[in-house]
Structure formats: structure tokens, C-alpha cells
Amino acid sequence: MRFKARVEVSLKPGHSDPEGETTARALRELNYPVKNVGVSKVYTVFFEASSKTEAEEMVDEMCRRLLANPTKDDYKFEVEEIE
Amino acid sequence: MRFKARVEVSLKPGHSDPEGETTARALRELNYPVKNVGVSKVYTVFFEASSKTEAEEMVDEMCRRLLANPTKDDYKFEVEEIE
Numbered sequence: 001m002r003f004k005a006r007v008e009v010s011l012k013p014g015h016s017d018p019e020g021e022t023t024a025r026a027l028r029e030l031n032y033p034v035k036n037v038g039v040s041k042v043y044t045v046f047f048e049a050s051s052k053t054e055a056e057e058m059v060d061e062m063c064r065r066l067l068a069n070p071t072k073d074d075y076k077f078e079v080e081e082i083e
Numbered sequence: 084m085r086f087k088a089r090v091e092v093s094l095k096p097g098h099s100d101p102e103g104e105t106t107a108r109a110l111r112e113l114n115y116p117v118k119n120v121g122v123s124k125v126y127t128v129f130f131e132a133s134s135k136t137e138a139e140e141m142v143d144e145m146c147r148r149l150l151a152n153p154t155k156d157d158y159k160f161e162v163e164e165i166e
Contacts, residue, residue, distance in 0.1 A: 036129045
């Protein structure tokens, strides 16, 4: 069975977000009244697994082992079977 | 009025995604049966505007001027008023 996972990795609250801060500053320099910007990353992963349960466990493991840094990142994901 | 925009910037189809390819290779090296990975970025922007319409026009302009590269990126966004 083939699956598609959408994984969103964002900084835990309280961690500094240099890319967000740089983006906020650049938008303010263009005269937009921006207070704050946060940046997160979305991975769309196409993969195989033998069941939906296995697919979800696999994605959770991918997040913990590679996609997210447990010290500073939060992650959430959705998995759907595809044709 | 204060608004929150969620902007997702992704590569247009057919553009190479080196970060996605590197991530796919790293997952395969960990023995996950991964076919393909795409990476996109989400900006969460907190800003001020005088109406929802103005807020949406402002975010569209931010995308065209700074957040997305019109040559290679697609973008979509949602805007909501916040307290």
C-alpha cells in the first residue's frame, strides 16, 4: 500500500527563530506593519507500508529520527493512503 | 485590527527540490521505503490592517514581493482576524 504523509515541523515555543526574525525585519523594511513571523517546514513524504497503522508509526519514527530535532522542534502529521 | 496569516510556499511542479531529494535519500539510508519527498515552507505572519480585505491584499503582495519567488514558487494563504 502506498501512502502520503504531510509532516509539519515547527520550533517549540520560546525557541528563537532567526529566519522568522529576518523575514519580519525584511517585511517591515517594505513598510508592512508586521509584528512577528514564525517559519515552519512541511515535508510531503510518499512511501510504502503494509497498513495505515504501520504507516503512521513509521512517520512518527521518521520524525523522531530525522525530520524533527526533539530538543527544539514540535511536529505533527497526517497520513493518507493513495492510489 | 490584528490578523494572522498562514502562508505556504512550495516549489512549482517540475522544479528540482534538492532539500527534498536529500531528505528522501537520508530516509532510505535509514531503511524507510520512501519514494519521494517534497519540502515547503510555512510562514505565520502577525500583522495589522484596517479590514480583512486589506489584510488579504497585503499578504498577497508580501508573497509576490518577498516570501515567494515568482519564477519557481507557488503560494497559498489563509488570513484570520485575531483578538
